[in-house]
Amino acid sequence: MKRFVILAVIVLLALPMLFAQGQKASSPYTTITWWHPNSGLAGAATEELINSFNRTVGEELKIRVEAVYQGKANDVLTKLKPILQSKDQRDLPDLAQLDGSAVLDIRDSAQLITVNELAKNEPDYLSKIVEATRNSITYKNNILAMPFNASTILLYYNKDAFAKAGISEPPRTLDNVATIAAKLKQTDDKGRTTFWGIANVPTTYELMVWLGHQNGLTYLTDFENGHTGAPTRVLFDENGTMVNFLTKWQAIYDTGSLANLTSDLNGAFASGQVAMILASTSNLSTIASMVGDRFEVGVANMPMVDENATGGVNVGGGAIWAFDNGKNNQWAIWEFLKFATSAEEQLKWHIATGYFPVNVDTYDLPAFKAHLQENPLFGVASCQLMNSNPKLQGIWVPSSYQIYYAFQSGILKMLEEKQTPQEASKAIAQEINGYLQEYHLMRAR
Amino acid sequence: MTCKPYIMIFPALLLVVLFSYIPFILTFFNSIHSVSLSGERLGFVGLANYRRLFGNQSFHASLSNTIRFTLFFVPTNITITLLAAVLSNRKGWLANLNQIFFFLPMAVGMSSMLMIIKMMFNPSIGIINRLVGANIQWFNDPNAAMALLVIAGVFLGFGFDFLLFSAALRNVPNDLKEVARINGANGFQIFRHLELPLIAPTLVFIIVTNIKNAMLISAPVLILTEGGPFRSTQTLVYQMYLDGFKSGNYALGSAIAIVVFLLTFAALLILLHLERRRIYYQ
Numbered sequence: 001m002k003r004f005v006i007l008a009v010i011v012l013l014a015l016p017m018l019f020a021q022g023q024k025a026s027s028p029y030t031t032i033t034w035w036h037p038n039s040g041l042a043g044a045a046t047e048e049l050i051n052s053f054n055r056t057v058g059e060e061l062k063i064r065v066e067a068v069y070q071g072k073a074n075d076v077l078t079k080l081k082p083i084l085q086s087k088d089q090r091d092l093p094d095l096a097q098l099d100g101s102a103v104l105d106i107r108d109s110a111q112l113i114t115v116n117e118l119a120k121n122e123p124d125y126l127s128k129i130v131e132a133t134r135n136s137i138t139y140k141n142n143i144l145a146m147p148f149n150a151s152t153i154l155l156y157y158n159k160d161a162f163a164k165a166g167i168s169e170p171p172r173t174l175d176n177v178a179t180i181a182a183k184l185k186q187t188d189d190k191g192r193t194t195f196w197g198i199a200n201v202p203t204t205y206e207l208m209v210w211l212g213h214q215n216g217l218t219y220l221t222d223f224e225n226g227h228t229g230a231p232t233r234v235l236f237d238e239n240g241t242m243v244n245f246l247t248k249w250q251a252i253y254d255t256g257s258l259a260n261l262t263s264d265l266n267g268a269f270a271s272g273q274v275a276m277i278l279a280s281t282s283n284l285s286t287i288a289s290m291v292g293d294r295f296e297v298g299v300a301n302m303p304m305v306d307e308n309a310t311g312g313v314n315v316g317g318g319a320i321w322a323f324d325n326g327k328n329n330q331w332a333i334w335e336f337l338k339f340a341t342s343a344e345e346q347l348k349w350h351i352a353t354g355y356f357p358v359n360v361d362t363y364d365l366p367a368f369k370a371h372l373q374e375n376p377l378f379g380v381a382s383c384q385l386m387n388s389n390p391k392l393q394g395i396w397v398p399s400s401y402q403i404y405y406a407f408q409s410g411i412l413k414m415l416e417e418k419q420t421p422q423e424a425s426k427a428i429a430q431e432i433n434g435y436l437q438e439y440h441l442m443r444a445r
Numbered sequence: 446m447t448c449k450p451y452i453m454i455f456p457a458l459l460l461v462v463l464f465s466y467i468p469f470i471l472t473f474f475n476s477i478h479s480v481s482l483s484g485e486r487l488g489f490v491g492l493a494n495y496r497r498l499f500g501n502q503s504f505h506a507s508l509s510n511t512i513r514f515t516l517f518f519v520p521t522n523i524t525i526t527l528l529a530a531v532l533s534n535r536k537g538w539l540a541n542l543n544q545i546f547f548f549l550p551m552a553v554g555m556s557s558m559l560m561i562i563k564m565m566f567n568p569s570i571g572i573i574n575r576l577v578g579a580n581i582q583w584f585n586d587p588n589a590a591m592a593l594l595v596i597a598g599v600f601l602g603f604g605f606d607f608l609l610f611s612a613a614l615r616n617v618p619n620d621l622k623e624v625a626r627i628n629g630a631n632g633f634q635i636f637r638h639l640e641l642p643l644i645a646p647t648l649v650f651i652i653v654t655n656i657k658n659a660m661l662i663s664a665p666v667l668i669l670t671e672g673g674p675f676r677s678t679q680t681l682v683y684q685m686y687l688d689g690f691k692s693g694n695y696a697l698g699s700a701i702a703i704v705v706f707l708l709t710f711a712a713l714l715i716l717l718h719l720e721r722r723r724i725y726y727q
Binding site for chain 1: 479481482483484497500501502503506567568569582584672673674675676679690691692693694696697
C-alpha cells in the first residue's frame with residue numbers, strides 16, 4: 001500500500017514533464033506567438049503569410065512566428081481576458097488579432113504594447129498605413145494596435161432581380177431604397193410576400209454608418225464615439241440624426257418590402273428570398289460562392305441616409321494587438337507587423353480574403369490594379385472607403401451586446417407597435433445611456 | 446474511530462465548500478457592492494444593484510423569457526418522456542430496442558448535439574424545413590425561436606428522464622397490475638390509479654430537476670440563438686453571462702445570479718411542500 005502511494009505521488013509529479021515547457025534558451029530563434037481568428041480562406045492566407053515571413057525576413061533575423069487559431073475574434077478575446085486579469089503575463093501571446101469589441105477590455109491593460117511604442121524608432125512607417133484604418137484603432141491619440149484585416153459595410157444586391165424589375169442603378173439614398181424595394185417585392189396569389197426588397201434590422205454595425213455619416217460627420221456618443229474617453233451619454237437623440245434615420249427607415253417599412261431578419265441573411269440572399277442585404281466586404285467571397293451561378297451578385301456603396309449624409313463609411317474588421325509577456329520580443333513583433341502590413345503581403349491578403357489593403361503603397365502596385373480590373377466587385381469597398389471621411393469611426397461602448405439588442409429591439413418596436421421615430425429615438429437613447437452609466441459605476445472609487 | 450465518518454465525508458465537503466458555498470457567498474457579496482472591471486469590490490452599495498436590475502428592460506425580457514421557457518418546457522418534456530416510457534414498458538426485444546434508442550441521446554455531447562440541431566433547423570439549408578415543407582424562420586421569428594429552444598431542451602433532457610421513468614415503471618409490481626386487469630381495469634385505468642401513484646416520487650424528482658434545469662438554461666441559448674431575435678430567447682443565466690463575463694459587470698451579473706437562485710429555490714420549496722402532503726412513498 002505504502003509503495004503504491006509513493007509510486008502514485010511520483011507519477012503525479014512526473015506528469016508535468018510531458019507538457020511543453022516553452023522554448024529552450026539555447027535556440028537561436030526568437031519565437032513569437034500570434035493568436036488569430038482566421039479560418040477557411042483567411043486561415044489559409046494566414047498560413048501563407050507566416051510561411052513567407054519565416055522563410056525570408058524571419059530566417060534573416062532569426063525570428064519564428066507561430067500562429068495559433070483560437071476560434072472567432074470573440075473567442076480570442078474570451079481567452080485573452082482571464083490572462084490579462086490574472087496579472088500573470090508569461091501566458092500572454094505576443095500578438096492577438098481582435099476586433100473593435102475588444103478595445104474597451106484591453107486598452108488600459110498594463111501589458112499592452114501600443115503601436116506607437118513599437119514604432120518609436122521608425123515612426124514614419126505609420127504614415128504608410130491608411131489613415132482611416134489607423135484612426136479606427138486610435139484612442140486618445142495613441143494607435144493601440146496594428147490594422148490588419150480591415151473591412152467596411154457594403155450593399156449586396158441581386159442584379160438579375162434588379163434587371164427584371166427594370167432597375168439599372170443600385171440605390172444611392174434610403175429614399176431610393178424605398179422606391180426600389182417596393183418595385184422588387186413579389187407576392188403570391190394569397191398576398192404573402194415571396195421576395196423581399198431588402199432585409200435588415202439596423203443595429204450597431206449599420207447605425208455607426210447611418211447615424212455617423214449624416215451631415216458629413218456626426219458622433220453617436222460623447223468623447224467622439226469613445227475614441228477620446230469612456231462615453232457617458234449618447235448624442236443621436238439630441239442632434240436628431242436618429243429621428244432622421246428612423247423616419248427614412250419607417251418609410252421603407254411602409255412599402256411592405258422590408259423583412260425584419262436578424263439571422264442567416266446571407267442564406268436568405270443567396271437562396272433568392274431577398275434582393276438587397278448589407279454585409280461586410282469580408283463576406284464577398286463567401287456570398288459569391290453561396291450564390292454560385294443562380295444569379296449575378298452586385299455590390300454597391302452603403303446607401304446614404306439623405307443627400308447631406310456625405311461622411312461615407314467607417315472601417316470595421318480587426319487589428320493585431322501586441323503584448324508584453326516578459327520575453328522582450330518587441331523588436332521581433334515590430335518586424336513581423338511591418339512584414340504583415342507591407343504592400344506586397346497586404347495585396348496577397350486582399351486577394352485571398354476580400355479584406356482591403358491597409359498599406360497605401362498596395363494601391364499603386366500594378367498587380368493590385370490588374371486584380372481590380374478582373375474583379376471589379378473588390379474595388380467597390382476600397383473606393384467607398386477612400387471617399388469617406390477618415391474621422392468617421394466605429395463606437396467603443398461597454399455592454400456592447402446589450403446595446404446591440406437595444407438598437408434592434410427599439411427599431412422593431414417602432415415598426416411593429418407604431419411608435420413615432422421621436423418616441424423610438426428617445427427610448428433607445430434612454431436604454432443605452434443606462435448601460436453607459438453602468439460602466440462608470442464600475443470605475444468610480 | 447469516531448472520526449472515520451468525518452474523514453470519509455471530508456473530500457466531498459471540501460469540494461462543495463470550495464466550488465459551491467464560497468462562490469455563492471462571494472456572489473452575494475458582489476451583488477451588494479460596486480465591483481470594478483477587474484473584479485475588485487469598490488464599495489458597499491446595499492440594494493442599488495438590484496434596484497437598477499429591476500429597472501433594466503433587458504432583465505424584464507430575460508425574466509419573462511425564462512418563466513415562459515419553464516412553463517413550456519417542463520410539461521412538454523414530462524409528457525413526452527413519460528409517454529415514451531409507458532409505451533416502451535413491455536416485454537420483448539422490440540421494446541428493448543426502443544428503450545435503447547430512447548436513451549441514446551444521452552450519449553451525445555451537449556455542444557455537438559446543439560451544433561447539429563442548429564444545422565438541422567437552418568431555415569435555408571436545414572433538413573427540418575425541407576421535411577415539414579414550410580418556411581419557418583427558426584432564428585428570426587421570436588415564437589419559433591422559443592419553440593426551437595423547447596425542442597432542443599426536450600431532446601437534451603430526454604435520455605436521462607426516460608431512464609428514470611422506465612426504471613420506476615419497472616418497479617411497479619406485476620402481480621398488482623394483474624389483479625387490476627382481472628378486476629376489469631383497462632390500460633389507462635391501470636396507469637392512472639396504479640402506476641402513476643407508485644412512480645410519483647420519481648415524477649416529483651423529475652419535475653424538480655426539470656424546473657431547475659429550465660430556470661438555469663443557458664447552453665442552448667448560447668449556441669443556438671445567442672438570445673435573439675430581439676432578446677426573445679435571452680434567459681436570466683444567459684444575461685448573467687453577458688453582463689457578468691462579456692461586459693465585465695460583475696456586480697450586476699452577481700445580482701442576476703442571486704435573483705435566479707431565489708426564484709428557483711422558491712419554486713422548489715413550494716413543490717417539495719406539496720410533495721410532502723401528497724406523495725406516497727413505499
